Amino acid sequence: MDLVGHRISAPAVVLSRGRAAERTRREDGGAVSGRGAVRADLEQVFRAAYPRVVAVATRVLGSRDGAEDVAQEVFLSFAHTAVPAGEAPAWLSVAAAHTALNHLRSGRRRATREETAAGPPSSVPDVADDVVTLDERRRVRAALARLPRRQAVALVLRHSGLSYAEVAAALDLSPGSVGTTVRRAESALREELSRHASSH
C-alpha cells in the first residue's frame, strides 16, 4: 500500500501536495458547483468495510458508540478521496486506528468510555465481559493511549485481522518487524494488566 510512498521524503510538501490534490479534485470534480464529488463506490465500500472499521475503532476505544462515531468520521473523509478501491479496506482501517487513538488521547471520548465502563451492562451482549472486568478494560485503554503510536496502531490492526504484510505496508515497516512491534505492545499491555491484578 503506497499511502505515503514518495511523500515520506518531503514533509514540507506533504501538506501542500495533499492540499493541491484535494483542490484539484474539488475543483475538477464538480464541473458546475466547483466542489468535490462524493466517490461513486462509497456505498459499496462502506457496506463491505464498515464492520471491520468499527471493530478497529472499538478495540481502541472499548465502546461501540464511540467507535461508530469514529467510523462515520473516517468514511466521511474517505468519501472525498481518490484512494483506489483495492486499497480502501487497509486505508480505512489505518484511518480508524489513528482517529480512534486521537480521540482516546485527547480524551474526547472519556465520558463515553467511563460511562460504558462504570455503568450497568449495555443492552448489547458482550461476551468479553465474562473474562475481562470493566475496570481491566478501562486500564487497557489507558495503557493503549500511552503506547508509542506505531506500536498501538500495529497492535490494533493485527488484532483486527490485518495480515502482517498489510500492517507492514500501513506502517512502513518490514513484515519481519511487525511481529516485534506487536509483541512489544502486547508485553506492555500484559504487564499493565498483571501489575494491577497482583496489586488487588
Added chain:
Amino acid sequence: MRHPTEGTLRRLVDEPAGVADADREHVTGCPACLSGLTAVQRDAAAVSTALDTGAVPDVDAAWRRLSHTVAVDERRRASAPAPARRWRNRLRSPVVAVVGVAALLAGGGAAAAADWLQVFRTEQIAPVSITQADLVALPDLSAYGTAAVVEEPDVREVPDAAAAEQATGLTVPQVADLPGGLGGDPAYQVGDRATVEFTFSAERAAQAAAAAGEVLPAPPAGLDGGRFRLSAGPGVAAVWTSGSGAPGLVVARAVAPTAESSGVPFETARDYLLSLPGLPEDLAAQLRAFSGDGTTLPLPVPAGLVTSSVADVDGAPATVLTSRDGSVAGVVWVTDGVVTAVAGSLDADEVLAVARGLQE
C-alpha cells in the same frame, strides 16, 4: 543456530506460514523457544480478549446515518460561496509549503520522533481529524467579502538547489554541518507565488454581524468595495531523509505573506475587522498576527501541543517550537520579507545550530 526473535515467535502464533522453515524447525526442538512461544501466546491471547468487545454494528443504520451526513455536507458545501472555498483551500497552500514544517511540528507535538511518519500518514488519511493545517492558513475573511485566486502556487519537485533557485529566485541556504544520522543530498521542492484578491463587502459583514446577533459598526470610509491583495511565496524546501526513511531535517524558505490594498490601508481593514462583534477568536488571533507587510508570520501556535520560545538567528528574532516531549523541534524567522524555517527530529539546540550555520 541462534534463537529466533520474539517477533518471529509472535508471528508463529498467528501467521506461521510467514515464518521461515528453519526458524519453525528450531522452535519445535528448542525448549527455551517453546517456553518463550508459550509466553508470547499467552500474552497475545490475553490482549486479544482485553481488546475484543464483540461489537456487531448495524450496517444499514450506519449507512443511513452516513448518507444523511454526506447529503448535509454536500448541501453545506453547495451553499458556501465558491470563492470562499477557494480562499480557504488555495491560500493555505503556499504558506503551508513554507511553514509546513512548523505545522507538522505542531501536529506532531505529542508524538515521538518515530511518530513523524504517522503524523504525515494521519494527514494523508484522516484530514477531518487534523486541524493543524489551519495553523498556516491566511485569515478566512469569506464572511466579510469575496475572494478570487489570482496566482496558483503549483508546488513541484526540482532536481537540485540550482533549479530551485532558478524557479523561485530565492537563495537556497546550504547546511554547513548536517546533524548526526543525516547525510546525502536533500530533495528539493518549490512552489510559485500564490495571490488572492479579497474585496470587502459591508453587506456581507452586516450579515455576519446579524448572524451573531449584533449590529455592524459603520465601516471606515472607502472600505466597502475596497480590494486587498494577499500574496505568499514563492518558496523552496530542502528535505533530508533519515536512515529509517522518516524526514530528518527540513530547511524551507519563502517570501513571507504580504497584503496590499487599492485604497484603504490593509491595517485599517484589519483593525476594523478586529472591532467587529462576533468575530471568531481564532480568526481574530490570526488577524492580529498578520501585519501584512511581510515582517511577521501568521503562525498561531497551539498551546498544549508545543512550547514556543524566542531566540535569535544571526540577529533576527526567531520563534523556536519544541514538541512537548522534546523529540521534534523547529525554528522560524523572517528577514527582509523572507521566511526561513528549519525543523526536524532534533532538539531545539540542534535546529538552532543548523539555522545559525546556514550558508547563503
